[in-house]
Amino acid sequence: MIFNSQNILRRGQAIYTWGIGSMIDTADGSSLMLAGLDAWNHIMRPGQMSEPREVRFQDLRLQKKLGVNHFKLPPEYRQNVRGQRIHNTNIRLPFVRFPLSHYCPHCGSISINEDLYVYDPLDNIDGLLCPNGCNKYKPMVPSRFVCICEDGHIQDFPFTEWAHLDQNNEFVNCENPDIKMKEGLGPDLKDIIISCSGCGKGKSLYRMREVIVHAFPCEGKRPWLGEMDISHCDKDLRPTLRNASSVHNPIIKKSIYLINDANDIDERTMEIVRDWYDFLNVMDSGNETNDRHFEEISRRYEIPIQDLRAGFDDLNNQIQNTDVEIDTTEEDFRFLEYNAIATEQTSRELILEKCNFSNYPASFAKYFENITLVHRLRETTAFCGFTRINPPTGDETQEKIKQLWKRPYLINDENNWLPALWSRGEGIFIVLNDSFLNQWKNDNNVKNRVKNILGRYENYFSTFENIDHTFMAIHTLSHILINQISYECGYGSASIKERIYFSPNPENKMAGLLLYTTGDSEGSMGGLVRLGKPEYFGDILMNAIDNAKWCSADPVCIESEGQGIDGTNLAACHNCSLVSETSCECGNRLLDRSLLINDKYGFFRGL
Ligand SMILES: [Zn+2]
Ligand SMILES: [Zn+2]
Ligand SMILES: [Zn+2]
Ligand SMILES: [Zn+2]
Ligand SMILES: [Zn+2]
Numbered sequence: 001m002i003f004n005s006q007n008i009l010r011r012g013q014a015i016y017t018w019g020i021g022s023m024i025d026t027a028d029g030s031s032l033m034l035a036g037l038d039a040w041n042h043i044m045r046p047g048q049m050s051e052p053r054e055v056r057f058q059d060l061r062l063q064k065k066l067g068v069n070h071f072k073l074p075p076e077y078r079q080n081v082r083g084q085r086i087h088n089t090n091i092r093l094p095f096v097r098f099p100l101s102h103y104c105p106h107c108g109s110i111s112i113n114e115d116l117y118v119y120d121p122l123d124n125i126d127g128l129l130c131p132n133g134c135n136k137y138k139p140m141v142p143s144r145f146v147c148i149c150e151d152g153h154i155q156d157f158p159f160t161e162w163a164h165l166d167q168n169n170e171f172v173n174c175e176n177p178d179i180k181m182k183e184g185l186g187p188d189l190k191d192i193i194i195s196c197s198g199c200g201k202g203k204s205l206y207r208m209r210e211v212i213v214h215a216f217p218c219e220g221k222r223p224w225l226g227e228m229d230i231s232h233c234d235k236d237l238r239p240t241l242r243n244a245s246s247v248h249n250p251i252i253k254k255s256i257y258l259i260n261d262a263n264d265i266d267e268r269t270m271e272i273v274r275d276w277y278d279f280l281n282v283m284d285s286g287n288e289t290n291d292r293h294f295e296e297i298s299r300r301y302e303i304p305i306q307d308l309r310a311g312f313d314d315l316n317n318q319i320q321n322t323d324v325e326i327d328t329t330e331e332d333f334r335f336l337e338y339n340a341i342a343t344e345q346t347s348r349e350l351i352l353e354k355c356n357f358s359n360y361p362a363s364f365a366k367y368f369e370n371i372t373l374v375h376r377l378r379e380t381t382a383f384c385g386f387t388r389i390n391p392p393t394g395d396e397t398q399e400k401i402k403q404l405w406k407r408p409y410l411i412n413d414e415n416n417w418l419p420a421l422w423s424r425g426e427g428i429f430i431v432l433n434d435s436f437l438n439q440w441k442n443d444n445n446v447k448n449r450v451k452n453i454l455g456r457y458e459n460y461f462s463t464f465e466n467i468d469h470t471f472m473a474i475h476t477l478s479h480i481l482i483n484q485i486s487y488e489c490g491y492g493s494a495s496i497k498e499r500i501y502f503s504p505n506p507e508n509k510m511a512g513l514l515l516y517t518t519g520d521s522e523g524s525m526g527g528l529v530r531l532g533k534p535e536y537f538g539d540i541l542m543n544a545i546d547n548a549k550w551c552s553a554d555p556v557c558i559e560s561e562g563q564g565i566d567g568t569n570l571a572a573c574h575n576c577s578l579v580s581e582t583s584c585e586c587g588n589r590l591l592d593r594s595l596l597i598n599d600k601y602g603f604f605r606g607l
Contacts, residue, residue, distance in 0.1 A: 009034075009093055014074035015252070015383045015421055016582075020404055021152065021224045022248035022386070023098060029128075031142035031242065032095040036225040038406045039094035040419070044075060051087035057422055058274045059380040062255040064324040065333055067398065067411035069278075071382060071420035098223045099242065101156045102140035104130035108180040110159045110194075111140070114228075145205075146242050148388040149218040149235040152403055154247070157239060158216055163196040165203055169215045174199045212239045225406040238389060251385050251392045251400055256337045256499070256514075257349045257378035257422075259318060265311045267348065272301050273311035278414060280312050326411060330394065330463050335508040338501040341429045342370055342512070349424075351376040359534035361542075363607055370431035370512070371537065373529045377427060379518050382420035391587075394463055427516025428532035431501075432474065437511055437603075441470050445601035449570070449594060452561070456568055463585070464502055470511055471502045473595045473603050475586060476548075478513045479577045480593065484544035485515070485531060494580035496528070545604050548593040551576035558594065565589055 008026065009018055018024050020034045046052060055073040063070065075091040100112045109130055128139035145157040159179050164172045176198035184191020195202025213236045220231035240247060273280065276297050282290050294312075298305040324333060339345075346352045353373040357365050364371075385400025386392075392400075401418065402409045409416065440446065450469040464471060478498040486493035495517050501510040517528050531540060551557040552575045563569050564578070565587060572578065572591035579588065596602050 008032075008077075008095070009074070011074045011076060011421060014093060015381060015419060016250065019248070019250045019383045019386060020419075021154075022250075023146075023242055024095075025243075029139055029141055030097060031099060033098040033224050035094040035096050036222075036406060037404045037417075037419075038225070040072075043091055043094050044072070048091065049075075049088050053275045054087055056275060056417075057420075058277075059255055059257055059420075059422065060319060060322045061258060061324045061333070061336065062253065062380050062382060062420075064322055065255075065326065065328050066253065066382065066384060066401065066418060067326045068401075068416040068418050069412070069414045070417045071380065071422075072417050073421060074419050096223055096226065098154070099143045099146050099156045101143040101159060102128055103143055103181055104132070104134065104140045106130065106134045106138070107132050108182050109140075110143070110179040110181055112156060142242065144242055145239055146247070147212060147216070147218075147237045147239050148247055149233060149237055150387075150389050151218070151220075151233055151235050152386065152388050152400070153218050153220050153222060153233055153235075154388065155219050155221045155237075158212075159194055160196075161216070162203060162205075162211075163194045164199075164201050165211070165215060169211055172199075172201060174201065208239050212237055222403070225403075227406065246389050249387045249391050250383060251387065251397060253382045253384050253397070254499070255333070255380045256341075257380060258336060258340050258345075259347050259349060265307065265314055269303055269307050269311045270315070272297065272303065273308065273315050277312075277315060280308075281316075326398070329465070331465055331503050331505065331508055331510075334499075334501055335503065335510060337499075338510045338512060341372055341374065341514070342431060344372065349376065349378040350374070352429075355532070355534065361538045364538070365433070366436055367433055367604065367607070368430060369433045370429070371532060372429040373532045374427040374429055374514070374516065375529055376424060377516060377518075378422060378424050379516070380420055380422045382418045384418060423519035425516050425518030426529045427514050428528060428537070429512065429514045430477075431512035432470075432603075434509075434511065437470060440601075440603055441468070443601050445598075446595065449598075449601065450592070453568065453570055453590075453592070456562070456566060464500070466504050467502075467590065468504060469595060470504065471500070472590050472592050474500055474502055474511060474513055476572065476577055476591045476593055476596055477603075478515065479572075479579050479584070479591060480544040480548045480596070481515060481540065482579045482583055483577070484540050484547065485528070488540060488543065489527070489531060491517075491527075494582045496579075497583050498579075498585055500585065542607065545597060545607055548576065549597045551593075564591070570594060 018034060020036055022034060024032050026032055055075060057071050059071065074093060075088060077092055078086055078089045080086060080089045100114060101110055103110050107130060109132055111131060130140055143157055146154055147157055148154050160177050161171060163179055164174050166172050174196055178197040180195055180197060182193045189205040189208055192205045193202055216237050218233040218235050218237040220233035221228055280293050280297065282293055294305055294308055298308050323336065341352060344352045344354045353375060355371045355373060384397050385403055446469055450472060454467060478500065482493060482496045482498065485491055485496060497516055499514040501512040503510045531537060551573065553573050557573045557576060558571045560570055563573060568589040570592035571594045577591045577593050596604050599605060
């Protein structure tokens with residue numbers, strides 16, 4: 001995708017797609033990298049933003065889990081309009097230019113220009129014109145190749161050194177390097193020649209990966225932080241295409257907002273208390289909160305001081321009672337949500353209606369324990385850094401958050417924050433019947449079915465511990481429901497998201513799922529909740545199960561012993577059980593419709 005450099009990213013894109021450390025092609029032909037959070041702080045500093053409160057928000061549970069003090073929405077670019085009062089105008093997300101190596105499509109010259117480092121969209125791009133003067137009005141293009149390492153470092157492809165490698169991959173000195181790239185007709189690396197017109201040496205990119213690992217160390221560069229100095233790194237350096245997906249795998253953490261409304265304090269007061277919490281929490285010498293601070297906020301927002309106090313105490317209480325720490329596992333974290341929804345703990349941000357089973361088809365009670373309509377929920381989505389080469393495992397989150405900052409990072413420091421989004425939505429929450437599930441999961445047919453596939457899973461996300469066939473069944477149920485709802489009811493399938501609640505652990509036992517929509521996506525106005533009601537949901541489920549019995553790729557699909565990414569799916573393919581990437585939280589892995597529909601052992605075989 002190509003961006004207009006005046007107005008580069010929408011909020012969601014800066015979190016989900018082109019987060020910090022990733023590269024973006026702009027309309028003027030530049031390749032830019034979204035800069036780290038010190039640079040964000042700079043563009044969002046108080047004098048620069050007329051209304052900082054607009055972007056700052058809280059989600060206590062997720063904050064405590066990530067060790068940050070608050071979240072901020074990525075700023076949106078807005079222009080001043082004469083005669084209108086518009087907040088936070090002319091704030092652009094900060095970018096650096098990367099890679100620094102550029103290539104002239106006309107004569108093949110390669111040059112590195114360190115001056116181009118900090119990107120200003122109003123820059124003219126004369127600096128990118130070919131030094132040979134060819135093609136005067138066409139700038140050079142950013143190099144297609146970069147080098148990355150497992151620790152997240154990234155550096156320019158070493159073209160100059162490459163051209164001067166001898167047969168043993170040792171460097172040959174050159175007095176006057178003048179590097180050119182000559183591309184062949186095909187995509188073959190053998191046909192791309194990097195040569196030096198100064199001394200006549202040259203070498204094709206054949207076996208690029210092996211040679212780079214052997215001859216070049218990772219220089220430990222972190223251009224998104226403005227750090228181009230060389231620091232020690234012992235990880236292998238790997239050359240790759242700049243646009244390859246392994247260059248940037250974002251780490252995204254989500255939470256469903258839970259609060260206790262102990263007191264009946266209105267939402268506006270609570271919002272102001274949340275925004276000014278740090279200010280109100282400043283203690284005076286007697287270790288009491290400071291009256292003057294309360295008076296100031298009370299005056300400023302015209303809120304009676306006793307309401308402000310009550311709101312502050314309420315929030316304080318919630319902070320003390322938020323049962324989440326930095327080492328809380330994802331499983332424990334989700335269990336709090338699962339428990340709140342399953343036991344119908346309605347609050348301001350979570351409006352629940354547990355359904356009465358007598359209204360559903362009679363067979364439902366055998367398969368389900370709980371169907372709850374979620375009339376309102378609030379989701380937080382935080383960007384917590386990125387990995388390169390390998391997908392995130394979940395264990396490295398703290399380490400990766402540190403990589404977003406240049407300054408030393410301390411857990412729970414009040415200056416720590418992460419870019420995040422929040423949005424309201426609605427959903428359907430479903431829990432499988434525990435006793436029937438127990439009986440089903442001990443069936444040997446079922447166990448044999450998944451024996452081999454679960455072994456292949458180990459390298460993936462540690463979001464869920466002790467993955468088993470119950471997980472696969474819940475996950476597949478989630479997908480066939482998403483597909484059925486979008487087919488029958490005209491939802492864009494990408495607008496329905498899943499959140500799986502799974503644990504075999506007796507203390508946190510979970511076997512459920514939440515299907516939900518958020519924001520201004522379709523159906524955030526009661527549409528999805530309506531579909532959970534008895535008059536619709538019975539049909540939707542029956543049809544989903546019915547459709548899952550047949551796939552247009554059968555018998556190949558139903559007989560598959562491993563398909564999809566790394567062979568981590570059984571009977572599940574694009575024609576039957578996969579959903580859009582934005583809907584699935586497991587990368588469309590670990591799916592098998594046989595577990596649901598097989599005549600002998602399918603969970604829903606009697607339906
Ligand atoms: Zn040229
Ligand atoms: Zn040379
Ligand atoms: Zn490195
Ligand atoms: Zn299929
Ligand atoms: Zn999924």
